[in-house]
Amino acid sequence: MAKQNTSTEELINLQNISFGYTKDKLILDNLNFKLKLSERIGLIGANGTGKTTLAFIILGLLTPQQGKVKLFGKICQTEKDFQQIRPKIGFVFQNADDQIIFPTVLEDVAFGPLNLGLSSEQALHKAENILKKLGIEHLKHRNIFNLSGGEKKLVSIAGVLAMSPKVLILDEPTIGLDEHSRAKLINILTKLDLSYFIISHDYDFLARTTQKQYILKNKTIFLDNTIVLHKHEHAHPLGYITHDHT
Amino acid sequence: MTLKGSETNLIWQNIDPRLKIVWVTIFSFYLASVNDLKVLLASLIFGLIFSRLSDFSFKEIIQKLKPINFFILFFWIILPFTTPGPQLHLKWFNISQTGLELCLVLTVKANSLMLFFIAFILSLPTSTLAYALQKLKVSPKLVYLFLFAYRYLFLLKEEKEKLMRSLKIKGFTPKTNLFTYKIYAYLLGLLILRAYEKGDRAHKALLLRGFNGTFYSLYVYKLTAKDFYCSLVFFLVLILFIWMM
Numbered sequence: 001m002a003k004q005n006t007s008t009e010e011l012i013n014l015q016n017i018s019f020g021y022t023k024d025k026l027i028l029d030n031l032n033f034k035l036k037l038s039e040r041i042g043l044i045g046a047n048g049t050g051k052t053t054l055a056f057i058i059l060g061l062l063t064p065q066q067g068k069v070k071l072f073g074k075i076c077q078t079e080k081d082f083q084q085i086r087p088k089i090g091f092v093f094q095n096a097d098d099q100i101i102f103p104t105v106l107e108d109v110a111f112g113p114l115n116l117g118l119s120s121e122q123a124l125h126k127a128e129n130i131l132k133k134l135g136i137e138h139l140k141h142r143n144i145f146n147l148s149g150g151e152k153k154l155v156s157i158a159g160v161l162a163m164s165p166k167v168l169i170l171d172e173p174t175i176g177l178d179e180h181s182r183a184k185l186i187n188i189l190t191k192l193d194l195s196y197f198i199i200s201h202d203y204d205f206l207a208r209t210t211q212k213q214y215i216l217k218n219k220t221i222f223l224d225n226t227i228v229l230h231k232h233e234h235a236h237p238l239g240y241i242t243h244d245h246t
Numbered sequence: 247m248t249l250k251g252s253e254t255n256l257i258w259q260n261i262d263p264r265l266k267i268v269w270v271t272i273f274s275f276y277l278a279s280v281n282d283l284k285v286l287l288a289s290l291i292f293g294l295i296f297s298r299l300s301d302f303s304f305k306e307i308i309q310k311l312k313p314i315n316f317f318i319l320f321f322w323i324i325l326p327f328t329t330p331g332p333q334l335h336l337k338w339f340n341i342s343q344t345g346l347e348l349c350l351v352l353t354v355k356a357n358s359l360m361l362f363f364i365a366f367i368l369s370l371p372t373s374t375l376a377y378a379l380q381k382l383k384v385s386p387k388l389v390y391l392f393l394f395a396y397r398y399l400f401l402l403k404e405e406k407e408k409l410m411r412s413l414k415i416k417g418f419t420p421k422t423n424l425f426t427y428k429i430y431a432y433l434l435g436l437l438i439l440r441a442y443e444k445g446d447r448a449h450k451a452l453l454l455r456g457f458n459g460t461f462y463s464l465y466v467y468k469l470t471a472k473d474f475y476c477s478l479v480f481f482l483v484l485i486l487f488i489w490m491m
Contacts, residue, residue, distance in 0.1 A: 061450050087456050098447040101455075103397055107373045110464045115456035120466050145400055163456065 010073060011035050011167050011195055012058055012089075017067035019050070019057060027053060029219035031067070035167065035197055042206035043199045045216030051199045052094070054216065055169050059091055072166070087116055090165030094172045096152035105131070105139045105147075105155050112163040123162075130162045134188055150181025157188070168196035174205050258299040261476050262467045263370050263378035269480045270366035276484065277359055283347075285490045286354040292483055293361025300369035307364060314360050318353050325349050372396060377463035386459065393461075398444065405440050409433055 012035040020026035027050040035041060045051045056062040057069065060082030069076050071085045093099040102108040106127055113123035131137045136154050139147065147155065153173065160168065170189075174182050182205065189196065189209045200206055206213055214221050277289055297307055329345030367375065376393045380386065413429065420426045 056450075059454060061453070083453075086454055091454050093447065093451060095447075097401060098444070099451045101397065101448065101451065103372050107371055107464055111373070111457075112455045114462035114464065115458065120462065120464050123462075124464060144397075159455065 009037055011037060011071070012197070013068075013070035014054075014058070015068040015070065017054075017057060017064045017069070019053060019062065019064040021053075023065075026065075026219060028057075028064070031220045033214070033221050035195060037195055039195050039212065040210045041197045042210035042213040043197065043216055043221070044201065044203070044206070044213060045199075049216045050219075051216055052171055054221075055091065055171055055199060058169065059086065059089060087112075087163050088166045090160035090163060090168045092153075092157055092160055092168065092170045092173060094175060096149070096156040099156040099159065100144050100152065103144055105136075105142050105144065108144070108155065109158045109162050112159055116163060127158075127162055130158045134158050134161075135184070149176045150178060150184070153177060153181065153185070154188075157185075161192075166195070168192070168194050170196065170198045170200075172200055173198065174200060174202045257472065257476075258296075259301070259369065260467070260472065262469050262473045263374050263463075264381055264467075265469075265473050265477060266366045266370065267375075267378055267382060269477070270362055272484065273362050273366075273480075274359055276487065277355060277362070280355075280487070280491070281351055282491050283351055283354065285487050286351060286358060288490060289487060290354055290358040290361065293358040293365065296365035297361045300365045302364060302369070307361070310364055310368070311357060311360055314356050315353070318349075318356055321352055322349050371464065373461060374463045374465055374467075376461040380461055389461070394448070398441075398448070401444060402437065402441055405444075406433075406437060409436060 014033040017028055017031040018026055019028040057064050076082050100108050109127040110123040113126045134154050186208050214223050325348055326341045326345040329342040331342050331344035333340040334343055376389050379389045
């Protein structure tokens, strides 16, 4: 157990990562990054700086030219290494349509647990539990193409959470969400008992959901303490009508 | 574990999906080869009964039958006037009797085949169908192709609509000239590229969700006595068809 202790402390550890889609042009250069247990980190960066690329490297979908990817204290190099670790890292795609594979909600949410070797009864139970937890149980038998953007996002998150990951990586989760769905997502994320790492441009969203914010700039990542994120009181049409943000 | 649905539909829904696939294959091959109107009419009735046993309402069934009947309409327009053989003399024109019969056979056949398909295949959840096909040792590539075509055709259509919208916004009006064809060629090219990208992302998503090449069904089916009785019923229906000839 004592040996495992250090490994559970550091969930993600990237050491001297360099990566470029073409050989002569690196987009990540000598990058170091750590995510510890129960940390909630936000990652900000301009378009095309390689935020999603970074996430794909962590998940082993892209192989860096140089550097080490250490997940849960274990160095991962081959596809097989990553395959074992992947269920522990939940990745939520920017576009929910990329993530959702089956035409009905329940089937899709249960897909992950079934792949992990759960029996159909257990998988069904788990999927239903997650849907209840996210407050979208009523969508259970709905068809994916009749769902709104916000509902699709929540379904894709449910599909990831159903695999009981230890870490969650969210790629631009608020894109295309309205005020209500966004508030719902904030509420869900802050209540989760998970470490996560959010890639986003939505500063207000990051301020509400994360403790630390990193910046991806000049091909590397750094913690910028000079930038203080703060929550915005927001304005929206029909704001004078009494409403709540749950 | 059972699917949703009212009590009367439960038996139909709990039939082993493999059995359904096997029987629908037998029925469709048989019905496709039969040209006897009596048998086809009987199969139409059985098709209606079976599709009512599955969870579809009459309205949904009619909706699903629409496209195929629209297609058959063209046969009704052409065949009665062009087929050689004995002619029925109407006031101003002649109608071929064989053509008329051929159209009738075609219509009944297509509709009853479709009804059987609705009852046996469309009533299955997609993951279950993929799982059952896998269990029947259908090539995995075909199973993936089928499953992803089902989900991604819709997404591709959406993608096409997006592109068409952006064309319209830029003031594009299709005409019969080289420019229009060129634009359509670009459109098709873009669509293929986007489909490729989508496929790549779907592959990533599958990997991330622990997919290892085999599908598992969310619902459990076991071959039990009820499957035997249902098979017996299907067999008797088939015998009835053969006997009617």
